[in-house]
Amino acid sequence: MKRILILFGMILFMGTSLFGQQIRVTGVVTDLEDGSTLPGVTVIVQGTTIGAITDANGRYEINVAADGTLVFSFVGLRTVSIPVGGRTVINVALERDVYSVEEFVVVGYGVQQRRDISGAVSTVRGESIRAIPVQTFEQALQGKAAGVNITIPNAVLGNPPVIRVRGFNSISGSSYPLVVVDGVPVFTGDLSRSGAALNVLGDINPSDIESIEILKDASATAIYGSRAANGVVLVTTRQGMPGQTQVTYDASFGVTSASRLYEMMNAEQFVEHKNMARANVGLGPAYFLNYDPDGNLIDTDWNDVIYRTGLQHNHSLNFTGATQRTRYFASVGYAFNEGIIRTNDYERKSARLNVDHKLTDFLDVSANFSYTNSFSHAPNTGSLAGGNFSTAGVGRIAFLYAPIVPQYVYENNGWPTKDDPNKFYNISGALIGTLNNTQGVGFFHPNFLFDYNNQTAESDRIVGNVAANVTFMPGLVFRTVFGLDNSALESRIFYDPRHGDGTSRNGDAINYFDRRNRWNWTNTLNYITTISDRLNLNALIGAEEQYTQFDGWNGWRQNIADPFFTNYQGSFTTTVVDGGGLLKAENYFISFFGRLNMNFDRKYYFEVSGRRDGFSGLGPDAKYGNFGGASIMWNIAREDFMTASALGDIFSDLRIKASYGRVGNISGIANYGSLSLYGAGVYNDNPTLFFSQAGNPDLAWEASSKYDAGIAFGLFNDRIQVDFNYYYNLIDDLILNVPQAPSKGIPGNSIPANVGSMYNTGLEFTLTSYNLQTDRFSWTSTLNLSTLKNEVTALAPGVDEILGVTSLETTNRTVVGQPIGSIWGVRTDGVDPATGRRIFLNANGQQVFYDHSAPAASRWTLADGTTHRAINITDDGTVLGSPIPRFYGGLDNTLTYGNFDMTVSLTFATGFYIYNGSKAGLRDQRTWNNTKEVYEKAWKQPGDITDIPKPIWGDNVSNGSTMVQSQNVEKADFLKVRNLGIGYRLENDFLRSAGVRSVRLHVQMFNVLTLTGYEGADPEISSMGDSNLAPGVDRNTVPQARTLSFGLNVTF
């Protein structure tokens, strides 16, 4: 038997030698992208199990037949097969696999080569935003992608940016896009229930991000079906890099301060101005200068009390590497930000582990997990949606309070400060102390609130997935992904009983706990093949489920036993039964989807995709909806007539494309929106039950029909790349809360229904130009320009308008024939030079003069002196402007010179208006302070030409406090230097000998400069946050922040 085996082996040996001489081949395997040598690469002789592995320097040695073939493989890199062809030295540079290669783009449930994409997809590389000193990654996306307009509402930490992909896509629902992180649709928005905002996208450490793709047209988004209408943002986190283990430490230290604060009247000006306003109605002086015990004039700039220079620092440490079968990326991060508002802080601790493992030649498994603890602390900023008229809102305090009273007094008034028993808060009764002034000077004492009130939000969150890929045969892959997003968020409010918000309940402590648990299971089957070398096919089918549970509750304790207690667990005498924070709901999606991409010879492309979604919130007869999209593309550059002609030398790329699709928006549908429900409560300790929701069993999703056409081309070997798209997006079946006559008493006075329509249309232009490329110097520019036109074409039957309200004002109206959320108010026509009265225009355009000093019945008069009814919004209101930019974009320039690099990012927007409601407050002639401009420019004598009327004590009409007026609606065109970054990279032998591969030092400045004619805090502002109905409102909000940071990046 033994002999036979030996004989058999000899025959085999002879057999092989018959076909090829064994030779010894050596070589080095390197990474194509950066040239580094790759240890651990498997080298196998094709068709055998004979193999070798590269050593620490990437070298290998192997015996192989001279006409054999070597197969080089390594996780994360593309496997290559190289015929030996008699060579004894074969050096190989391996190309990186999908995600890390610039030419690949992440799309829904897969990746595609950029040149093969016929839909509208914008990509932002992780490294282009990592260094920007922002709290959350979306803030850094401003101006980076055509058709994507991002507004940071103000400088309140944790206030989520407003993101609009190709405009507003909903009226009652949300226009915020779907965000998918590594395949898991995640929770978004400010989920805090205290005044401390917590944008939960901040849970993603920006330095963990590999790329962000924004899917814009229906062909790209249709595979997300009912959640696709607002666009889809795909975030891909970093994977292990092939090659030696790399350790990177990133740190930055920054300072942030308020930009563009208002210049208010000082003490002398205030006293003079306000007493003059009083004298103008025959009242004696009420305000007087005061001096501190040292004899210095009291002249408080409340901006200094509210705002500060905040410090921030950010650290991130990551490990990345790969072995033969496994690659990994692990990171830990810590961020601490002080905001520009005193006591407004944000802290994030995060950890991530992304691992892929090749279990067998047909089975890959992977796991991505991140854990984040985020913490936010804020005073009442009055700058989050719905809070702008809050008495304690610091945005307003900064410009409302009189400068003639101090923050602190040194006589014992019973209000000692926290840290100095000889220093006292200037408090009298429920309000800030007036000293010897006989009229009010402000509301609550801000320092007391900073010191004793407390609002926080803290979240613990795990987002992750485990996945398996089974490659059954080349090109046929089954993938299953189970993802989860579990968030536990605690919001806390404590109001001190002695002063401020807590006095009316003698102190409150409210704790909220919200748990949001989501699982998401996706199965896909993907087949990629090429038929007859020319017809490329990529087919995908899949099924997905998503289940989400919301579970929130709160406790509210009131009537504190002793101001010593400062938290919920302290001693209170009242516990509220239902603190209004109970939340218990669930929802479920089940979906089936598919996509077919095909192209012939990479010239003629066709793609079709579709999704069928079932959603639990819909009525029994309307549970399912079907969505789909299709696109075609012609790659002209590959046609023979191009390649053969001179044009081919110019055009390295030339494609024209078009797409159509119909997708949905589910955001307007409540979890139980189709049901008619009775809610429960109490009456004098007895249980109650009442009709609380008039459901609509026919309610269905909002649907958008999206049309897109574009051309993309590259010139001179892609030195210049251009992408140009036109889109038209018609949204019908808009869910509108159809207003019901209040006399019907329907709960909420509205019933949702699928009525109404609007459209968005625009052009998008993206240009990337490699202007200069030499050994030492390079200059790259990226320009994107977008236009947007939005028009509402139908509202609910019998509904002429939908109001957009802030906490007190009705600022916007959505009416047919106008853009959504148009600013609405009465028209004014300057100030009468003869009398200093504000001139209003009534509905007929007639001038009506307002004199607050006249008796109430005769304040409104026509030019001839006859009295006129009071001008009001109902009778005289009209559209005063649209807050939606007609034209916006960004320009990035990146320059490198040797080891220096510099990035300058500009953004701009034009063709829109902001309601500068703060200006009304800044010119209010009640006790409020006014700007220096009012002091200088107010009408004083006949003949004065000015827009600020004669100051009349108590006048809150001429300035716009009582209703929106056109003089406070301003053009807000702007050009901003968004970000300026300068870096220097150090790489030398000395560092290398110390084990350091490179060191990069950089300086970043964020929100560098704003050029605008807008007089308010900032032309990019939103008092109402993400609101569709009340955009473009600047009312009592804090301004934007300017940040300067110094960074260090060390790679080991």
Added chain:
Amino acid sequence: MKNKFKIFMIVVLAAFTLNACFDEYLEPVPSTAISDLTAFDTKDRIVAQVNAMYTSVKSGQYLGGRYIVYSDIRGDDFLNLRSNGVTGYQTWQHNMAPSTNEVINLWGACYAAINRINVFLEGLENAKQDPVRSSLLTEAEFNQFRGEALALRGMIYFDMSQLYAKPYNQDPSALGMILRLKAERTAADNDLARSTVGETYTQILADLNAAEPLLPLAHGAGTGNTVLNVTRMQRNTVIALKSRVYLHMNNYQAALAEGNKIVPAGAPFVNGNGGVAYALNPVFEGIFEAPYISPESIFSIPMLGTELPGTQNQLGYYFSGGSGGNQEYPLNPSGPAWSNYTAFPESDARRQIVSVVAVAGVNYTFLEKYPAFPHVDYVPVMRYAEVLLNVAEAEARVNGVNSRAVALLNAVHQRSNPDKAYTVADFASANAFVDRVMLERNMEFLAEGKRSYDVNRKVAAYGAKGPVPTIPPTSPAYIWPISEAEMNTNQLVVQN
């Protein structure tokens, strides 16, 4: 290879099949709200719906506080210190527009309560016809619950008429309320025109008259004035309300007839008609002290530390100068009642419940009927004292100034000012007597929401105060405009 293929197919099929088998998740049932299909399935649920009607009435925008506040501050008894548009400044100034918050919110709160009542009435009627559900309640319970619903609806329409429509005595053919009498659940029926003032009062009386026999004499055993008898409608509550409504219509005969059902012919005025017994509380101040259930409470809105009507709705927040008050509305020292030291000397008990607080260096007098903090003071909607004065006025109008009329006035007056006893001879005419009763009402019910009732039914002017001029009945500001939200959605409604 074949095996691999099989395994592969099994994995794929298993995965996709599992994906498809969670269909029941598509039909979730809320665990915190009850479906409309089962709301009348148990007696507890029906009783809970009865309680809910009172909760609607208790809305901070209506009887939970603001209605009372508005009714008082429209008058000339209070000053305004805060100029705060959120806390009634426009109401105080008579500067109302259809879009003013008070106009929109009160309108909404009242009609929300009315629809809950109508939805309940419809459901109750269906339950009564239903073979299974009809056994859930006794005949008496069906009657009682229907009676409570009708009584509340009548009261709400009456209260709304005081603000949104011309007084009955000014013009009964003027535009009154939109009379919503059907349950509204769907998008239909937005358009409904206003009835006249006269028709509105007819409906109010129809509701109250229908309710009276349906309601029990008392909730529970005995005729004592218990919490339930004060916080829920019973027969005497409706009788008291009717005396108020008839008086508004100058229908003195009817007002007297209703009043006589619960006011005996002579002193002491202690009701003994078999229903809930009432008498004046011996001490004025005691009415406004815990437990807020005095022998004279007829209908009050209950408050608990855990059931407050919400920030800036509480009466104490507006009127009190004390710890929980925001010092918004001090007494007007030249207000018609407060300035009258002849009728109401310093020693009058009603002058005693005040605080004097310096605001911005100036001393103001704040009425302290609602000093509790947190604001757990009950809202006194109807007191026996009002019924006594209703009867006094009606008696004088019907039978002339007689000893009973004067005795009724004295009963109320002497509780607070025992030194003064009026006699028939003090009054030259019925008009003079009624004027005196009006003055007494003004003082007695300060900050109890009666001021607009009394100004309106006399079609008198709202007096000037501080910078606010007199508002004569001819002024458009004499009544509120109709809510802008209604104007925008109801094509048939006509603005005042």
